[in-house]
Amino acid sequence: MLESVGLDPVEERVYRFLVTTAEADVTDLVRKLDLDAETAETVLVSMRDRGLIREAPPDGRRFTAVAPDIVLGSRLLHHQQSLDWARREVEQLSEEYRGNARRRDAGRLVEVLPNRLAIREQLYHTQANAREEVLYFCKGRPMVMQATENDEEPAALLRGVAYRVVYERDLLEEPGMQANVAYGVKLGEQARAVPWLPVRLTVVDRKIGVLPLVQEAGISEPTAALVRSGQLLDALIALFEGYWDRATPLRVAEDGALTEGAQTCPLNSDDLYLLSLLVAGVADKSIATQLGISQRTVQRRLSHIMELAGAQTRMQLAWHAARERWL
The missing domain is CATH 3.30.870.10 (Endonuclease Chain A)
Incomplete structure (x- = not known):
């Protein structure tokens, strides 16, 4: 089950055994897992060198498992990233194949x-x-x-x-x-x-x-x-x-x-009039003159209207107003 993160069946048995027993040595593996001494020692050294297990003090002859979420979680993440990359590559190759096939055969x-x-x-x-x-x-x-x-x-x-x-x-x-x-x-x-x-x-x-x-x-x-x-x-x-x-x-x-129907317009009649002048292409200065307010007030009210519409630019505001039928 753990082959996807780099453990072969014997290593998985050893790792699971160490997780449940806290620590063990070659003799324990021979007795509990029915392994020969040479295989048990080889597996322990290999897993230690790859960071899957570590030596338990004081003599270093016994071993304990490194926390699964640390050692296996990182391997699983790397494996998933590799799969995602491979999947994208396969999709790209498949699309290129289909595109070339369509050019050769319109059917x-x-x-x-x-x-x-x-x-x-x-x-x-x-x-x-x-x-x-x-x-x-x-x-x-x-x-x-x-x-x-x-x-x-x-x-x-x-x-x-x-x-x-x-x-x-x-x-x-x-x-x-x-x-x-x-x-x-x-x-x-x-x-x-x-x-x-x-x-x-x-x-x-x-x-x-x-x-x-x-x-x-x-x-x-x-x-x-x-x-x-x-x-x-x-x-x-x-x-x-x-x-x-x-x-x-x-x-x-x-x-x-x-x-x-369109969403209820959140603007009052004054703001709708201001918006209609903007959409008609009237400059801020002329809008201020027609409404009897300052240009700064025009810009402040337009900023408020843009915020209500979720627009970043005046062009987006005009598009939103047309789509939602505010005018």
């Missing part, structure tokens, strides 16, 4: 998922392996699985994967959907709504997308395209971003109900 860019089961398995797999972000278009009348069946999303959200989901309003009218969406929003999902979506779509880490090819399956099995990195996937991401920018945010009210 590798798109793979057809022939039925409902294959689509469901791919959706589960891509989410389970998501590391950064999942983008979703959710239309009404699901073809492959209900939103309540997507058990991978809560797990991904809990491990830090960002979810941005655009819902078609017809879907939100289906029984249980609003409660389900509210649950996702509470876990961290960013949700928005639009009257209509052109397609169903899932994009994971901007590297792979799933796009159903049949909107109304009827009696036949639905099919979908598995789209890998390339200009086609870039176009699908751009389509998502376009609808996302125009969609209305969905939020959870204090009573737990799902509500549609």
Whole structure:
């Protein structure tokens, strides 16, 4: 069990024995572990030289184990770092391999998922392996699985994967959907709504997308395209971003109900007027003149508004105000 931190089976037996008995010598190992004297002495010297055990005073013939969290913990950390480095290298090599393969064979860019089961398995797999972000278009009348069946999303959200989901309003009218969406929003999902979506779509880490090819399956099995990195996937991401920018945010009210609309604006009418002048491109001096206040007061009030918006620059403030529909 401890081979991953550099102990072979015999050394592990010796180390565990020393942990339980506090200290021992060659004779103890021969008697208790059924080792021959030469092997026992060789193992003890090797483990001492590697810092796994130390000599116990006064004569140095007996040995005691070094604390596991010190000697094995550091080895385990180093081993984990080595694995992480190797994993990144494998991922990079795999991506280079796939990229070269796609350049040689354009058919590798798109793979057809022939039925409902294959689509469901791919959706589960891509989410389970998501590391950064999942983008979703959710239309009404699901073809492959209900939103309540997507058990991978809560797990991904809990491990830090960002979810941005655009819902078609017809879907939100289906029984249980609003409660389900509210649950996702509470876990961290960013949700928005639009009257209509052109397609169903899932994009994971901007590297792979799933796009159903049949909107109304009827009696036949639905099919979908598995789209890998390339200009086609870039176009699908751009389509998502376009609808996302125009969609209305969905939020959870204090009573737990799902509500549609931007977050309540925290600004009073005077600050909103000041913000409107800023967004219109009016200089601070002219704003001060129009409001009958000093430029320093204008700057102080703008700093307060930026703090409320969580913005570091005036450009970020204008973008936040537009996104949250403060104006």
